[in-house]
Amino acid sequence: MEYLLKTSAITIIFYIIYKLFLQRETFFKTNRWFLISGCVTAFLIPLIIIPVYIEYTPVVLPNVSYNNPLINEVQETPFNILDYLPYVYFTGLILFSTRFLLQLFSLKSVIIKDKSKKEESYKLIETTQDTQPFSFFNWIVYNPNHFTEKELEHVLKHEKAHVSQGHSIDILVTQIASIILWFNPFIWLYNKAIKQNLEYLADQTVIEQTSNKKEYQYTLLKTKLHSHQMALSNTFYNSLIKKRIVMLHKSKSKQSHLIKYALVIPALAFFLMSFNTQEVYVNTQDKERISTKDTSILFTKDLTDQQLEDIKVNLKNNQNIDFTFSNLIRNNNDEIISLKAHFNNERGSTTWNAPNNNTPIGPFLFYKAKDVIGAKPVDSSETELFAVRDTTADPKPNQWKTEFIINKPFDSVPPPLYYLDGKEISSENKKEISPESIERVNVLKGKAAIEKYGEKGKNGVIEITSKKKTSPWKITTGVNKNVIAATKDTIYIYEIPNVLKDLNHSFKNEPIYILDGKIIDAKQAQSLNTFDIESVSVTKQGENLVEKYGDKAKNGVVTIKSKSINSKQPYVKVVGPLQDSIKTHQIEFKGGDPIFILDGKEISEEELKKIKPEFIESLNVLKEKAAIEKYGAKGKNGVIIITTKK
Structure with missing residues (x-):
């Protein structure tokens, strides 16, 4: 019942504004759309709920025990007339619905009783019944014996105006609204106002097509003698004939009066804020827990508009981060070539601006670690798959988790299959894979994935091949070890x-x-x-x-x-091969610089820097006596023997 009361209130708002400010204006077409949109809006606005967020902190109450026994007393329910209102409403709904169906049946019987002749898109039906001329959709019913030839011409022009402008739809919509809101007296006044405005609109159309206003007015007066009218139709005559004639002589309204239609906006806004709000209580403790969770999101040239909107919603709901984007431009391949992304929360903000250079934007990563947010570029030519390092809630050196992202940043998207060295792994297990242990990654999509893996590959397949286990450069655990x-x-x-x-x-x-x-x-x-x-x-x-x-x-x-405090024995310090080349500061010896042997040939320190770690098969370190025995005095500071892959 609350919904029906709100709907009734909105129809009253539209009716009062029309009656006080718009009824006397000659904007008949605009009035038509104002009234019909008000009728439809009345049923939609109550469905809009505006949430009002209220933060609260839960209070733990102490347990209190009562020794007094509880006595359940049976109480009689007092009579309440409100309990019977639904029965009254549905009774009225059934009665008015029955009345509506009977009117439709009566209208149909008149239309099918006499033969019709087609004239353009109109179906003209001449009847001998004592009824007023009327139209219903493209049917026009009239008794030619009631009018002279000139009068009949005016009558048909009037009814054709109703048909061509689709006024029967307005009548049916308001009639259905009147049935649903039958208990609201204003809905019947609203119904009458719509019919009256439709007559004004049809009269205006006829006057624009005829040169003699007086003849048309005489025709209106003559129809007053025949009072029988059909329900649910647009009749040539109605009891407000005097007002129709007055409107024919009224001067055209000024365009500045159109501002009156805007009066409904503050009225509806006031209604929404007064009756369509809902208090939503937010646990501040839960909010804090959500905001401390870390995240990272990869932005690429292939993100769709819908995915950008999904990112906005997820960041707001899960991280309390406001994400906005502008300057979004795409090329003919639907790739992003310009984007300005702004991220903001209560602790700060960051902006990533990729200006339009007529080339697809490079991938960049938005990240949040603890309370810090930022954005940084991703140096990779592969935008199909990225291994992204994301810090944990309590970041420590050399402790990372690995996350794979395929241009779809949230778990709401169906996840792909993951295969490691030919064996299927779960999305949780793939997080344990260190990026340094990956030899290559192959991404299968669409038809190629389904052909190889069947129906389960419909969301895509990521094939991961790890480096050979015999490689001395393999990272053996989740922590970077040398x-x-x-x-x-x-x-x-x-x-x-x-x-x-x-x-x-x-x-x-x-x-x-x-x-x-x-x-x-x-x-x-x-x-x-x-x-x-x-x-x-x-x-x-x-x-x-x-x-x-x-x-x-x-x-x-x-x-x-x-180590021995006085020992001069050289030692080796190797930091994992995570760079593109071996750097001299990664290999240190006590007592002086060692010599470097590459595939049996001595090389310089500069040549050492040019070696790619992935080409190394093995690395052997000789110290003191072993180094001198094999390489003589020049090996006294140690020897590093490097064997490359063949």
Whole structure:
């Protein structure tokens, strides 16, 4: 019932504005659309709800127990007339609907009773019944015996104006609205106002086509003698004949009076803010939890307008970040060639401007880490797939998670299939893949994906091929480690911060730790300062482990060699090959610079920089005696032997 009351209120607003300000104007066409749009708007505006957000903080109440027993008393429900209103309404709805159907049936019987003749798009029906001329859609019914030839000409022009302008639609719409809102007296006045304005409009059309106004006015007066009218039709005569004649003599309204139609806007706005609001309570604690979640979004030249709108909604709802974009220009391939993106939250703002250079924009990444937001370019020629590093909620050095984005930034889009080295993995498992361990990525879409993987590939397939496991440059865990040598059972690592804390991930069970030949427990090993460690040897299996160290060694042995304070023994520090070339500051020796041997040939430090890490098969380090024995005195500071892939 609330909906019906709101609908009735809006019809009253439109009717009062029309009656007070617009009825006397000669803008008959504009009045027609004002009234019919008011009738339709009345049923739509109550469906619009304006949310009013109210923040609150939950209060935890203490538990209170009552010793007094609760007594349930049965109370009689008092009589309330409001409980019977729905029955009254539906009774009236049925009665007026029945009346409407009977009127339609009566109208149909008049139309089909006599033969019609077609004239252009009109169907003219001559009848002998004592009824007023009327039109219904493209049918025009009239009794030619009531009029002279000249009068009949005016009558037909009037009815043809009703037909050509589709006035029957207005009549039906208002009639249906009157049935639904039958209890509202203003809807019947509204119905009458629409019919009256349609007569003004038809009269105006006839006057524009005839040179003698008086003859047309006499015809109007003559029709007053015949009072029988058909419901649901546009009749030539109605009881407001005097007003119709007055409007024929009224001067044309000034164009400045059109401003009166705008009076309905503040009235509707006031109604919306007064009756169509809904309080939405927002938990401030939940809001804080949402805003602290980190995110990153990749923007590429292929983003559609709908995806940009999705990004805007998701950032607002999930991160409380306002995202706006402007200067959006696309080329003939529907690629973005210009875009200005602005991001703003309560802590700050950032803007990324890609001006129009008549070329597709380069990919850029919007990111939020803790309370910091920013945007940065993505250096890659592949826009189909990017491996994006995104910091965790509590970022620490060398700790990253990997996220794959294929031009679709949110999980609301059906995810593709992921295959790693020929085996299907979940979208969660792919986050554990380090970008440095990827050899290549192949993206299949549409028909190609379905042909290879069947129906499950309809959302696309991402094939990931990892680097060979024998590569000494492979990153073995989720943390960047500096692996410079590897065999089947042993991995050698030098100068790695926090490496001991991460070694446990390589063992199913706890290994034993050997420090300079002495067994120590795991807690002591993890408390060691890694800068005091010369080397770490991790042995997972081997027949002689138990024989040498006892049953405790069956789960593996971590052998740690500490540095000697006075030792001049050179050591190697290798930071993972994440750059495009080996840089000299990544390889350091105590006691002087080493020599470099590439495939058996000595090279200079400058030549070393030109070597691409992905071309390296193995790297071997010789120290002190071993280096001097093989390369003589020039190897006293150490030798690094590099073998490239063939």
